Amino acid sequence: MTDVWDPPTVLRAAADWSWVPPDAECLTTDVTLTRWPAWAHGRVVLTGLSSQRAPGDVLRGAVEQARAWRSDTLGVWVSASSAPDLTGELLARGARLEDTVDVLARTLDEPPHDSAERVVVRRVTDVDGLRDADHVETVVWDQQPMDDERLAENARALLAEHSAEARVVAYLDDAPVASAGLTLAPAPYPGLGTVARLWGAGTLPDRRGRGAYRAVLVERLRIAYAAGATLALVKGRVSTSARILRKAGFERYGEERYYRLTL
Helix, strand or coil, X not given: CCCCCCHHHHHHHHHCCCCCCCCCEEXXXXXEEEXXXXXXXXXXXXXXXXXXXXXXXXXXXXXXXXXXXXXXXXXXXXXXXXXXCCHHHHHHCCCEEEEEEEXXXXXXXXXXXXXXXXXXXXXXXXXXXXHHHHHHHHHHCCCCCCCHHHHHHHHHHXXXXXXXXXXXXXXXXXXXXXXXXXXXXXXXXXXXXXXXXXXXXXXXXXXXXXXXXXXXXXXXXXXXXXXXXXXXXXXXXXXXXXXXXXXXXXXXXXXXXXEEEEC
């Protein structure tokens, strides 16, 4: 990485980023509580930990709101920059560690030179392309498929003139097998340009190991570079995608952990 994107700045960019599904309900104070919509399992997730309150106070308030939303669980993302660190409080309450992701990044000083010739990758430019992406995501992420109304709404937002989002789909034998997205966001400090947040990459289980994940990664890096982004940022699962990303030139800067607390 360059001196401009030093480790603390990369971690700041990662801390500024948490996924919020469309149609979710958010409550933001010194932390952020999000109630996901029914199609995304209706989870309640605590993120954006930047509070001066004691860990017990933060978690108590989040639990009360989750119960008010009639949720029987609370998810919490914790990182090295989280304040306060809720790990001890969560474990004392019996929370279970469910996921760990590496914070990975690479600068975009030049266009990617990686080859992705084994599969065909297309950027989503219409409802049909979005339907192909949704087909993959329904299987990979175990979520409800979009109906025609949601497809049309999402396509309008994605293809709007000033949209900061892009989606890509990988095909083998003309069938969609992998999908992924990216969002362009401001850097955490002035003068650093734009961050390309890479998210949602997944491959159908019976099509893994054939280069589709790598292909959608390369295509998103090309899109990000063409859009003028200076950093590509991704949170990759330690057990799966993190290894592929390291081979593609990404460096590890830390990790984030997801705990699930039963209420």
